[in-house]
Amino acid sequence: SHENICRYIARESNSVVVLIGYRLAPEHKYPAAYEDCLNATIHFMKNAEHYGVDPANITVCGDSAGGNLAAAVSQTLAGRSDLPSLRAQVLIYPGLQALDFNLPSYHQNRGVPLLFREHAVFFMLHYLDGHALHMQEVLEGSHIPPDMRLKYRKWVSPD
Numbered sequence: 001s002h003e004n005i006c007r008y009i010a011r012e013s014n015s016v017v018v019l020i021g022y023r024l025a026p027e028h029k030y031p032a033a034y035e036d037c038l039n040a041t042i043h044f045m046k047n048a049e050h051y052g053v054d055p056a057n058i059t060v061c062g063d064s065a066g067g068n069l070a071a072a073v074s075q076t077l078a079g080r081s082d083l084p085s086l087r088a089q090v091l092i093y094p095g096l097q098a099l100d101f102n103l104p105s106y107h108q109n110r111g112v113p114l115l116f117r118e119h120a121v122f123f124m125l126h127y128l129d130g131h132a133l134h135m136q137e138v139l140e141g142s143h144i145p146p147d148m149r150l151k152y153r154k155w156v157s158p159d
């Protein structure tokens with residue numbers, strides 16, 4: 001589904017674009033997709049010259065759940081001294097937090113089809129455990145213990 005845009009990006013940026021076909025939820029629960037992306041990225045980084053790619057110019061990118069995966073892969077690889085550093089990460093409407101689905105952006109975008117908060121919660125739950133049994137608790141915010149909410153309020157809050 002993303003081949004055309006990836007070809008466009010490759011052509012316009014004079015880059016090599018590698019698409020990773022990772023396993024999808026709910027059939028394959030977390031961390032299957034993350035492990036697929038991490039393993040493929042490490043393999044590509046270790047063999048970049050074989051593919052005619054300068055290892056210093058590798059960027060990871062993803063949209064939606066793929067944006068979450070790109071961010072997670074970038075964080076995992078950030079401390080690796082056995083691999084070249086990633087040049088950049090490009091995150092396109094990534095799913096990056098599951099602490100609070102009542103932030104202003106969810107209310108401001110409630111009429112935007114891809115951003116319905118109920119959809120975001122549904123897909124996040126399927127990504128994590130394959131079902132949406134706890135959807136109401138997540139929508140209400142009761143899935144996070146109060147001490148954890150306090151710990152992360154500096155980064156995840158309406159402010």
